[in-house]
Amino acid sequence: MITKDIIEAQNAPRAADLETDYAALGARLARNGIEIDDLLARARAFEVAVPSWGTGTGGTRFARFPGGGEPANIFDKLDDCGVIHGLTQATPRVSLHIPWDKAAPADLLAKAEEQGLGFDAMNSNTFQDQPDQAHSYKFGSLSHVDAATRAQAIEHNLECIEIGRTIGSKALTVWIGDGANFPGQTHMSRQFDRYLASMKEIYAGLPDDWRIFSEHKIYEPAFYSTVVQDWGTSLLTAQELGEKAMCLVDLGHHAPNVNIEMIVSRLIRAGKLGGFHFNDSKYGDDDLDSGTIEPYRLFLVWDELVDAEATPGLDLAHMIDQSHNVTDPIESLMISAMEIQRAFVQASLVDRVALAGYQEENDALMASATLRAAFRTDVEPILAMARMQSGGAIDPVATYRASGYRAKVSESRPVVSGAGGGIV
Numbered sequence: 216m217i218t219k220d221i222i223e224a225q226n227a228p229r230a231a232d233l234e235t236d237y238a239a240l241g242a243r244l245a246r247n248g249i250e251i252d253d254l255l256a257r258a259r260a261f262e263v264a265v266p267s268w269g270t271g272t273g274g275t276r277f278a279r280f281p282g283g284g285e286p287a288n289i290f291d292k293l294d295d296c297g298v299i300h301g302l303t304q305a306t307p308r309v310s311l312h313i314p315w316d317k318a319a320p321a322d323l324l325a326k327a328e329e330q331g332l333g334f335d336a337m338n339s340n341t342f343q344d345q346p347d348q349a350h351s352y353k354f355g356s357l358s359h360v361d362a363a364t365r366a367q368a369i370e371h372n373l374e375c376i377e378i379g380r381t382i383g384s385k386a387l388t389v390w391i392g393d394g395a396n397f398p399g400q401t402h403m404s405r406q407f408d409r410y411l412a413s414m415k416e417i418y419a420g421l422p423d424d425w426r427i428f429s430e431h432k433i434y435e436p437a438f439y440s441t442v443v444q445d446w447g448t449s450l451l452t453a454q455e456l457g458e459k460a461m462c463l464v465d466l467g468h469h470a471p472n473v474n475i476e477m478i479v480s481r482l483i484r485a486g487k488l489g490g491f492h493f494n495d496s497k498y499g500d501d502d503l504d505s506g507t508i509e510p511y512r513l514f515l516v517w518d519e520l521v522d523a524e525a526t527p528g529l530d531l532a533h534m535i536d537q538s539h540n541v542t543d544p545i546e547s548l549m550i551s552a553m554e555i556q557r558a559f560v561q562a563s564l565v566d567r568v569a570l571a572g573y574q575e576e577n578d579a580l581m582a583s584a585t586l587r588a589a590f591r592t593d594v595e596p597i598l599a600m601a602r603m604q605s606g607g608a609i610d611p612v613a614t615y616r617a618s619g620y621r622a623k624v625s626e627s628r629p630v631v632s633g634a635g636g637g638i639v
């Protein structure tokens with residue numbers, strides 16, 4: 216939808232400045248013994264998945280304010296994801312959510328191929344009721360007191376695996392909203408036992424080359440206790456299920472100020488980190504674009520991920536998971552992909568030999584300064600060069616706006632009602 220001609224026309228007036236900036240940064244890095252082309256190669260190889268549902272406007276419990284030209288179905292969403300990847304060259308895979316994205320597998324594969332995309336982890340949904348389901352999830356799903364409700368939730372997850380198998384996915388992410396709103400409402404231990412028993416049935420349905428990700432979240436929709444509320448519960452789950460079960464850390468699913476980079480480190484140490492969901496927050500949850508509030512924290516998470524990248528068996532699935540309320544979702548997802556990529560490249564700049572030396576000498580000041588020296592480096596020329604060389608846009612947002620994509624799709628996509636709360 217955004218042709219090579221448009222991208223090239225937008226890149227042309229920016230290319231000379233980019234070459235100048237890239238050469239200047241290369242000379243500066245060379246003085247520190249860093250070869251800029253190595254970082255360029257890393258930037259070009261970087262990938263983060265996009266959630267299909269992120270292409271629509273989110274909302275809060277109070278309202279949703281849809282934009283024009285919102286995707287009406289999974290095929291529109293894949294078109295939008297194709298735009299995001301086409302311009303950033305950083306998001307070649309899309310994570311589907313069932314039942315929102317249910318469609319004939321052959322049609323999904325054909326549309327993905329048309330857009331040059333593949334499929335990432337599947338996401339199940341037992342946190343809301345569907346019109347045709349027999350049992351309500353109002354009081355829980357995989358941990359519900361009623362066996363028939365649990366069976367229905369298990370069956371749904373197994374169906375997600377089946378759909379995923381047909382489109383080349385290799386993982387299932389399970390997040391449940393189960394919990395309690397009042398002290399005494401549930402027996403916390405028995406509720407967790409029921410959850411584990413259900414997860415074991417899902418685990419038994421995993422193909423050999425698949426993994427299951429357990430995603431924790433501190434609160435909401437349950438406001439007193441949540442069954443999988445923290446990384447400890449998630450680790451217990453993954454350890455009890457078996458080697459194909461891993462923990463997935465979502466940046467926004469923690470209390471304010473929690474040291475999330477340390478959680479990453481601990482889960483890597485346990486051999487149980489499966490992936491990461493990127494977003495940002497000022498107070499809680501995952502409603503803001505990656506890197507908008509605490510870019511240094513994003514960098515510190517990546518510092519742990521890069522530090523551990525040579526760990527045997529470490530195979531991480533990274534995805535953007537955020538809600539867009541006041542921006543064009545395509546623009547937010549492109550900006551976020553680039554911010555995540557930026558933190559990855561900055562973390563790749565850390566002088567790990569020097570850092571290890573300062574740590575051995577208990578030189579706290581220089582150890583900290585070593586991290587900040589990498590974080591302060593403006594790596595934008597590397598990111599822009601990576602995009603250009605891969606066929607993307609030097610300036611994705613400017614190119615997207617110049618293309619008139621949103622106005623064009625607004626002509627064919629139906630206007631969406633803003634009534635009611637949104638999916639966040």
Ligand SMILES: [Mn+2]
Pocket residue numbers: 430465492536
């Ligand atoms: Mn998430």
